[in-house]
């Protein structure tokens with residue numbers, strides 16, 4: 001499919017206005033000049049005491065006190081499964097906002113986003129939501145492209161907010177410098193050819209950098225996790241290949257999660273690319289067997305399976 005066809009295809013799903021209008025339409029709240037915040041479905045449920053996300057069950061995250069944010073919407077990949085409009089280039093900022101500004105703006109944006117729940121959610125939970133305890137630096141875009149990411153993580157930490165950073169692993173030098181509460185790295189292919197097909201890297205050499213990042217992860221003192229987004233018909237094969245790569249990183253956890261047919265990915269992948277929870281479980285168990293890990297937990301509604309070295313997991 002040509003780039004023009006891709007854009008037309010995506011336009012069939014949602015008519016694309018300019019980038020900022022588009023983000024607002026998708027429920028993103030811009031925080032400063034290049035960061036964004038968005039509340040997720042689970043925050044909405046958690047604030048009403050109606051359930052929590054799988055990260056709450058796996059790692060003890062309180063969903064209604066979690067800021068889902070990114071310091072940049074730019075990315076050097078155009079993954080087929082990405083929910084964001086990868087067909088539209090995000091301009092490089094001329095000036096970067098400081099970490100202190102970003103943290104303050106994100107907290108303010110989160111408070112504004114949940115202000116509407118003041119009347120419908122239990123008061124105690126709504127008040128808790130106004131005092132975030134956790135930041136998932138993973139919303140959309142590649143956070144390691146923000147040059148002050150180490151300082152941003154430190155600033156959240158200073159304010160008593162724990163951090164999960166999710167990276168595509170293409171910037172090993174930045175991974176050496178950051179120390180979030182948990183460092184997640186995506187690994188969406190067992191080999192380079194599949195990586196190119198699934199993640200459409202923006203420049204050559206990124207697969208080598210991903211491999212370098214796996215080694216970086218091994219030396220991190222912080223908790224580490226490898227995340228595989230399982231896409232039927234695209235990357236759900238060669239569990240031994242995945243295990244061989246994951247062994248380089250020796251992560252504390254491996255999360256195998258089904259691709260979800262949402263956002264702009266609907267224009268690139270068919271609905272059938274979503275594996276069932278049972279299919280994810282079979283694939284995760286195959287990887288675990290090759291890796292010597294055990295199934296620690298799973299959440300059917302999110303179609304996610306957690307592997308750990310000894311089959312246990314503890315809260316942060």
Ligand code: SF4
Nearest residue numbers: 075077079082141168
């Ligand atoms: S690395 Fe993440 S943000 Fe970038 S295109 Fe892939 S899924 Fe989207």
